[in-house]
Amino acid sequence: MLNGHPLLIRNGTIVNADSTLMGDVLLMNGKIADVGREIEQPRDCGVIDAKGKxxxxxxxxTxxxxxxxxNGMxxxxxxxxxxxxGVAGGTTMVIDLVLPRQGxxxxxxxxxxxxxxxxxAVCDFTAHVGITWWGxxxxxxxxxxxxxxxxxxxKMFMAGENMMNDSELYNAFKTCERLKCVPLVHAENGMIIKENVADLLKKGISGPEGHGLARSENIEAEATNRACVIAENVGSKLYVSPVMSESAAGMISLWKKAGNSGLVGExxxxxxxxxxxxxMDYDKAAALITSPPVRxxxxxxxxxxxxxxxxxxxxxxxxxCSYDRAQKGIGKNNFTLIPHGVNGLEDRMSIVWTYGVETGILSPQQFVAVTSKNAAQIFNLxxxxxxxSVGSDADIVVWDGRLEKVISSRTHHHNNDxxxxxGVKVKGNPDHVIVKGxxxxxxxxxxxxxxxxxxxxRGQSQQQQHQQQQVMETSYQNISTPIPMEPTPVSSPCDDLTKPGGDYLEQTDVSGFIEPKTLNFQEKRCAIEAMKKICSRVNLTLAVIFKNYDKNGSSEISKADFQIILSKVCGVSALSNREIDAIVKGYGTGDSIKYVDFLRACEYLFCAKRQPY
Known part of the structure; x- marks a missing residue:
């Protein structure tokens, strides 16, 4: 809504966590009214050109x-x-923590x-409520x-002034399970921290470095493991927040591999x-004090x-949870007095894009998942x-992946010095942010x-309960950012399928398409969806890629080479092992795959724009 009128976003790359589409988005009355190509512009409608964004x-x-x-501040x-x-950085909703006092x-x-x-509030919000005592x-x-x-x-706490013992955690988790709610936990061993702090102060270590020394990685990992044990015995889900160390993240990984599908790490x-x-100088070090610590x-x-x-x-x-220099300065001679908290609302999405997407670790779809969609699913939003999607709230960001800025307290929108x-240079920032239209x-x-x-x-409709259960019990897909590559002209049997630059031509004759064979319906669907994922991401003639790996001219490549191709073209871990196996089984012979068959499948999936099942 632009001054009360509808708003049309034109020519953008529309990215959801599970799909990408070139097209338009129409916003009316605070909702998404249409998503597609060449949407007709209503009267008195504002327009944003999102080409290249x-x-x-x-x-x-969250x-x-x-x-x-x-500490009273x-x-x-x-x-x-x-x-x-948050809005200045592309965040259009927050889940804030309500923290009752003891009693x-x-x-x-x-x-x-x-x-x-x-x-x-200038954008929508909801709440986690802290459980700071039990009864x-x-x-x-x-x-x-x-x-x-x-x-x-x-949210329950295993350390600090709101620390709960294991029995209290058990009963709090049990109550969450009975109410079909999500128990969050701050995972640190509070008793060991207390002893460590006393020892450090006796040794004369009173600066900000004492905070991290008192809260080592194993203290976070132990508490994470203990929280998982309690949740497993209760039979409840568990959301660990925040995960700040490699050891704690590794502990979550072990529990998930052991079959704990209700475990989420943030x-x-x-x-x-x-x-x-x-x-670090005191001001910078004190600014970073939060718990668990920045490692x-x-x-x-x-x-x-x-x-x-x-x-x-x-x-x-x-x-x-940001504090200014004066507030952080209170603990200059005693690190235990430094208030815990950092900023991040404005810079969160740019940091994830810069160190995730720009490095090739995350794809744009995964970026959407970890900054928006996963949270919406887990917390019934x-x-x-x-x-x-049509009917969703018109909370939308036009994101420029090339836009750079240097983060500074002089230019940010936080109420803080x-x-x-x-001084961090980030690449990837919002160009336009729309909040409820x-x-x-x-x-x-x-x-x-x-x-x-x-x-x-966040009501508990049956649909929402089903969605929440699904996301807590399903591993998130592994889609990585493609590594840009320039096409090299090579004569191949499939050159006529492409035009310069590796884009597929619209083809009317797809009779040569070979459907996956010897697969059941679920395997077939998995293979085709995986193929669609590749087709939407590859910026290089696939025939050229295969030619480079067809070392003996057999018109086939091995499964191992196929995996290498995916890592080079689509990024490391572009597809799951299950998806790779489904493609090889459906289109290949034994442990090899003919690239002509594979290309015909790509041609069909890219050009026909319809499901072949």
Whole structure:
């Protein structure tokens, strides 16, 4: 909606987590009214030309604390400043943490939070409610929150002032399972941290480096494992937030491989874009203090990004709970007094694009998954949020993957004089951001409206329960970014299928298409969907690629060479082993595949634009 009128986004690359389409998106009355090619422009309709850019669902940030406090101090970003910064970075919804005080009613804390946030938010929002103590009243409040207010996620803490013991965690998880809610857990061993802190202060270690020394990786990994054990014994799902270390991510991977399909791991932008160095000056080091800590190992950001690509981790939040220099400075002589929290709402998506998509670890589809769609599914917001589909909310970002900027506290939209990513050059930023049909960010100009955001309850319809169960029990697909390659003219039997640049011609005669053979329906569907994935991503004549690997002129290549081709053309882990096996079984002979047959299949799938089953 542009000044109350419909809005048409033209000529963009429309990216959902499971599909890519060149076309248009029409927005009317705060909803997506149409998605397709050459949509007719309604009268009095604004137009955005997205040629050369991506059109993606608005970001969904699952980890913010905009109305809480640490050591008696409130963060600088409240709901207005925080959501406004988020919109500037492409985030159009947040899930904020309501953190009751010890002994305070969770229901009462939520109602107070809701009253404050509704007056300030510039985009939609919903809540996780923290469980900071345990008793019958808490369990009763959880039921009221779930059934009457649509709050379907509760966060427990294994360290800090809100630490719960294992028995309390067991009962809290059990209550979540009974209510069909998602239990979140902050996983650190609080008792060991307490002892470590005392020892470090006795040794005279009082600077910011003491924070990480007291909270080593194994402390995070142990608590992650213990939370998984408790959840397994209860029979509940589990959402670990945030995952900050390679060890904790590895623990989640082990549990998922062992069959724990209800386990989800979330990391944050700070863990993907920063490392902690003991040699930092105080202000920079203190700004990075959060818990679990930003790790000092240079391999951690890349490892966590790979875990996102592989599905061991599913979501990237921001952990936005930002404090200024003066607030962080309170702990200059005692690291235990430094308030915990970082910024990230504005820079989250750019950090993921820069270190994920630009490096080839994530594809644009995976980018959408980890910044929006997975969260929408897990937290019962899909398909209202998290996808570009007719009927979904008109929360959309026109994303320029080539747009660069240098992050700075002087130019960001946070209400803070500190930015942990100060001086970082990011590539990939929003060009336009639309919130519920309203154009709120365009050409680096921000035009938001306080109170435009609404609280979104997450009802438990049967469809939503089914979607939530599916996403928690399904491994996320592994689609990597293609490595750009230039076509090399080579004479081949299939040259007539292509035009210069490797684009497929529209063909009317597809009689030569060879369907997958000896496959059941599910295998056949898997093979064809995998083929479609390749066709939509390859920027090189496939005949040329095969020719390079057909070393003996047999017109066949081995399964091993086929996997190498996929890694070079579509990126590492472009297809799962199941998909590769389905293609080889359906189109190949034994452990080899004829490239003529494979090309004919590609021709059909790309040109016919219809399902062959």
């Amino acid at each position: 991506y059109v993606i669902p608005g970001g969904l940030d 980890n913010t604390l905009l109305e809480g406090e640490s 409130r963060p600088k970003d409240d709901f207005y400043h925080g959501t406004r910064a 305070e009613s969770p229901l009462g804390a939520f109602l107070d939070w809701k009253n404050k946030s509704e007056k300030k 019958p009243q808490v369990a009763q409040d959880m039921e009221t929150l779930a059934t009457q207010y649509g709050v379907l996620s509760f 990391t944050i932008a700070a863990a993907l874009g920063m490392t902690f160095s003991p040699g 000092s190992s240079s391999s951690t950001p890349g490892t966590l990004m790979m875990r996102l690509a592989g599905g061991d981790l599913a979501i990237v939040g921001s952990g936005n 899909y398909p209202k949020k998290g996808c570009i 500190v930015n942990i990513f100060e 309203r154009l709120c960010y365009s050409d680096r100009e921000l035009s938001t409206v306080k109170g435009w955001g609404e609280f979104v309850p």
